[in-house]
Amino acid sequence: MSDPAVSERTVYRTCPLCEATCGLELTVRDARVTRVRGDREDVFSAGYLCPKGVALGELHDDPDRLRQPLIRTADGFREASWDEAFAHVEAGLAPILARGDRNAVALYAGNPVSHNLGANVYLRPLIRALASRNFYSASTVDQMPKHVVSGLLFGDPQALPVPDVDRCEFLLMLGANPWESNGSLWTAPNLPARLKALVKRGGKLVVIDPRRTRTAAHASEHHAIRPGSDALWLLALASVIVFERLAKPDRLAKITSGLEPLRELLLPFTAQAVAAHCGIAAQDTERLARELAASPAAAVYARFGTHAARFGTLAAWATELLNVLTGNLDRAGGVMFPRGAHERARDGVGGGKGFRIGRWHSRVRGLPEVMSELPVATLAEEITTPGQGQIRALLTVAGNPVLSTPEGAQLARAFDELEFMVSVDIYLNETSRHADVILPPPSPLERSHYDMFFYRLSVRAIANYSAPVFAAAGPDEAHILARLALIARGEGAGADTAIVDRELLDELIHRELSHPQSLLAGRDADDIRASLDGDVPCDRVVDFLLRTGPHGDGFGQRADGLSLAHLRAHPHGLDFGAMQPQLPALLKTPSARIELLSDLVRDELARIRRELLEQPPQDSLLLIGRREFQSNNSWMHNLPSLATGQAHCVLQMHPDDARRRGLLDGGAVAVRSAAARVVVPLQVTSAIAPGVVSLPHGYGHGLAGMRLSVAHEVPGASANDLTVCEVEGPSGNAILNGVAVSVEAA
Ligand SMILES: Nc1nc2c(c(=O)[nH]1)N[C@H]1C(S)=C(S)[C@@H](COP(=O)(O)OP(=O)(O)OC[C@H]3O[C@@H](n4cnc5c(=O)[nH]c(N)nc54)[C@H](O)[C@@H]3O)O[C@H]1N2
Ligand SMILES: Nc1nc2c(c(=O)[nH]1)N[C@H]1C(S)=C(S)[C@@H](COP(=O)(O)OP(=O)(O)OC[C@H]3O[C@@H](n4cnc5c(=O)[nH]c(N)nc54)[C@H](O)[C@@H]3O)O[C@H]1N2
Ligand code: SF4
Ligand SMILES: [Mo]
Numbered sequence: 001m002s003d004p005a006v007s008e009r010t011v012y013r014t015c016p017l018c019e020a021t022c023g024l025e026l027t028v029r030d031a032r033v034t035r036v037r038g039d040r041e042d043v044f045s046a047g048y049l050c051p052k053g054v055a056l057g058e059l060h061d062d063p064d065r066l067r068q069p070l071i072r073t074a075d076g077f078r079e080a081s082w083d084e085a086f087a088h089v090e091a092g093l094a095p096i097l098a099r100g101d102r103n104a105v106a107l108y109a110g111n112p113v114s115h116n117l118g119a120n121v122y123l124r125p126l127i128r129a130l131a132s133r134n135f136y137s138a139s140t141v142d143q144m145p146k147h148v149v150s151g152l153l154f155g156d157p158q159a160l161p162v163p164d165v166d167r168c169e170f171l172l173m174l175g176a177n178p179w180e181s182n183g184s185l186w187t188a189p190n191l192p193a194r195l196k197a198l199v200k201r202g203g204k205l206v207v208i209d210p211r212r213t214r215t216a217a218h219a220s221e222h223h224a225i226r227p228g229s230d231a232l233w234l235l236a237l238a239s240v241i242v243f244e245r246l247a248k249p250d251r252l253a254k255i256t257s258g259l260e261p262l263r264e265l266l267l268p269f270t271a272q273a274v275a276a277h278c279g280i281a282a283q284d285t286e287r288l289a290r291e292l293a294a295s296p297a298a299a300v301y302a303r304f305g306t307h308a309a310r311f312g313t314l315a316a317w318a319t320e321l322l323n324v325l326t327g328n329l330d331r332a333g334g335v336m337f338p339r340g341a342h343e344r345a346r347d348g349v350g351g352g353k354g355f356r357i358g359r360w361h362s363r364v365r366g367l368p369e370v371m372s373e374l375p376v377a378t379l380a381e382e383i384t385t386p387g388q389g390q391i392r393a394l395l396t397v398a399g400n401p402v403l404s405t406p407e408g409a410q411l412a413r414a415f416d417e418l419e420f421m422v423s424v425d426i427y428l429n430e431t432s433r434h435a436d437v438i439l440p441p442p443s444p445l446e447r448s449h450y451d452m453f454f455y456r457l458s459v460r461a462i463a464n465y466s467a468p469v470f471a472a473a474g475p476d477e478a479h480i481l482a483r484l485a486l487i488a489r490g491e492g493a494g495a496d497t498a499i500v501d502r503e504l505l506d507e508l509i510h511r512e513l514s515h516p517q518s519l520l521a522g523r524d525a526d527d528i529r530a531s532l533d534g535d536v537p538c539d540r541v542v543d544f545l546l547r548t549g550p551h552g553d554g555f556g557q558r559a560d561g562l563s564l565a566h567l568r569a570h571p572h573g574l575d576f577g578a579m580q581p582q583l584p585a586l587l588k589t590p591s592a593r594i595e596l597l598s599d600l601v602r603d604e605l606a607r608i609r610r611e612l613l614e615q616p617p618q619d620s621l622l623l624i625g626r627r628e629f630q631s632n633n634s635w636m637h638n639l640p641s642l643a644t645g646q647a648h649c650v651l652q653m654h655p656d657d658a659r660r661r662g663l664l665d666g667g668a669v670a671v672r673s674a675a676a677r678v679v680v681p682l683q684v685t686s687a688i689a690p691g692v693v694s695l696p697h698g699y700g701h702g703l704a705g706m707r708l709s710v711a712h713e714v715p716g717a718s719a720n721d722l723t724v725c726e727v728e729g730p731s732g733n734a735i736l737n738g739v740a741v742s743v744e745a746a
Helices: 056-061 082-098 111-115 117-130 144-154 191-200 230-243 250-255 262-266 271-278 282-294 312-325 376-384 408-415 477-488 498-513 525-530 537-548 564-568 599-613 655-661 709-713
Strands: 008-014 023-029 032-038 070-073 076-079 105-109 135-137 170-174 204-208 221-223 298-302 393-397 420-424 437-439 460-463 574-578 622-624 651-653 668-672 677-684 692-694 742-745
Touching: 023 056, 032 056, 070 082, 082 105, 082 393, 082 420, 082 437, 082 477, 105 117, 105 376, 111 117, 117 393, 117 477, 117 498, 117 537, 135 376, 144 312, 144 599, 170 282, 170 312, 191 204, 230 262, 230 271, 230 282, 230 298, 230 312, 230 599, 271 282, 271 599, 298 312, 312 599, 376 408, 420 477, 477 498, 498 525, 498 537, 537 564, 651 655, 655 677, 655 742
Parallel strands: 105 135, 105 393, 170 204, 170 298, 204 221, 393 420, 420 437, 622 692, 651 677
Antiparallel strands: 008 023, 023 032, 070 076, 070 437, 460 574, 651 692, 668 677, 668 742
């Protein structure tokens, strides 16, 4: 028997499960995690954690989590060796690619890609290798409107401002529930404490949400808004600010175009005119607009509930419009642009190529491309509609679109029409059960982690690196994606992935060396490559980015500068301070200004007048979603400590609506939309506004042929069987909130 004192160790790790990037302290005995606690010394999270972080060990040990590739046979899946699985992928894809239509092979990338260093870095080589216009991701069931607006206004769809919560005095929050989601496109661990502190120092938190969420319950003020009407309401705030002459864009005025025509454009959107559509009284709207304008440090933050809804792009635009009009964009305490320690310095005075959408369109519905993606709401019809460019094969990477995208049941049927499908996934679940081959990457504890994606959205510049806790038995995710890329390029299932690793690093080094103000000017690329630190290629990428970043050692130029080695010596992370102003250097618009108005925005303003403002207010029952603290989209319901069951997949309804329909709390109800009918238990609660019902997404684990023994016991129903494949507007984001439904006793 091993001596516990010898075999027990403590490791520190950044949790990769949500955007909050909490530091965890793991106690490990032999090959098991025996305890997970918040790391009290973590420079960012200071001990905070949630039940999902605690479940990381359980995820690692989950007997249903796949450890070996699976290949479909006539009688179900069988385990295969990695070489056999990749050979099978090549045999399936090669004949389809040989027909000469690159668009015949599609890719869907899901949310965990952005939480996973290997997948994050190696997705691009795979996308390039496929050279297909049929690229889809969870972004079009989530935040695409926000990217479109940053693209239009700042010329960079990735330049996403976040509330400077720790210095803010007035936070207007719409369609977000950080008390349970832990924040979104806004990295700040323990947001509940940060928001409580805001209120405690005399600040104000105003929440706009059809439900009285836990966040709303802690707010200074909460208003229930009619789903899908946020754009209209935000425009009304802007119109009050403009017509009462409260706008003070200050220093922003000099670098912003499009302020002048606003008076005319905002004229129809009075607080009075929008009141009946939004369900918010005109005097409240006017008062809040005045308070917002008067605050010395205010931020408007709108998230998921407003983006995955009608007029999501316009809501995202009106949000930034308010931040500009009040002078709060790029100002301490307002909304600011984070910059990660691995991001290159933004030098110069700005200006660039700008941003546009619609460089190509989807084949069936003609929806515009955005950021080289097509809307996932069009995926099913692109598979089932014959003709040149029809999708015949699909790769999914860390995605579960059957549960996470609209009309999921219809998408599942479409998958069965494919000639070939590959899923890179850790579970045999609702989506991967349709695959011919499933390739499972290692568990989160078997990989290194540096939160490349979310440190770019973080309220403080944090750098923290986690080494793998356990050695992986199989190839890591980067290696899997590299092999898929080589197959797609026709180099064969046996080609050496070092080719892709080398190309990636060479491209990074070349880009830095060719930069006019490069720190490394005159240096030799081979020397630099040879001096990189890291056990796996992704770690060397991180080392390179840290060393050429704003705090980096510049490969020997700054003695105590940042590097991967430096981070290894700081297991609780390093904090490089609060966000700093970034304008105008950040701007990549052709004019080097914030371009407030564009044809796209004018068209959307005209459309919302026509389709919403000038229509009679609708009173149909509208379905929205919700997130719960111990759940994570569709894929953590197989962990016993989190799966407290179907009890969570219940439909919330206001007592007045229930009474009118003769429905009782706890009874089974049938919810019917244009797409489907599902049966779920009812929860009658005054926490939801009349005329609105709410069902969480990510359930529906009752299908056959999966390996999810715990989730299968309490399956719930999928909210996305009810949602329809309609998009909000130019971003192509699906409308997942504000879906017309009827409810009756089942
Ligand atoms: N109605 C409704 N629909 C929604 C939402 C909503 O609020 N309401 N929310 C939307 C949002 S915001 C999002 S982001 C999407 C999410 O949409 P998706 O990303 O498609 O779905 P997830 O549920 O996150 O599923 C993630 C998948 O990745 C697998 N996985 C987990 N970790 C790893 C890993 O490290 N590597 C690999 N290869 N696989 C892994 C899981 O087993 C699972 O199959 O859903 C959207 N859909
Ligand atoms: N516990 C937990 N945490 C998560 C996740 C999870 O599944 N579970 N998922 C992660 C992911 S992928 C994301 S993108 C983030 C999302 O995190 P958030 O952006 O905070 O989104 P949600 O928690 O879904 O909260 C959205 C809110 O919008 C409200 N809402 C719905 N429709 C409307 C509307 O039309 N107008 C307004 N104003 N409000 C509306 C809903 O009632 C809900 O309270 O959470 C992340 N964190
Ligand atoms: S809040 Fe997010 S990052 Fe923190 S422990 Fe929970 S899942 Fe992990
Ligand atoms: Mo998301």
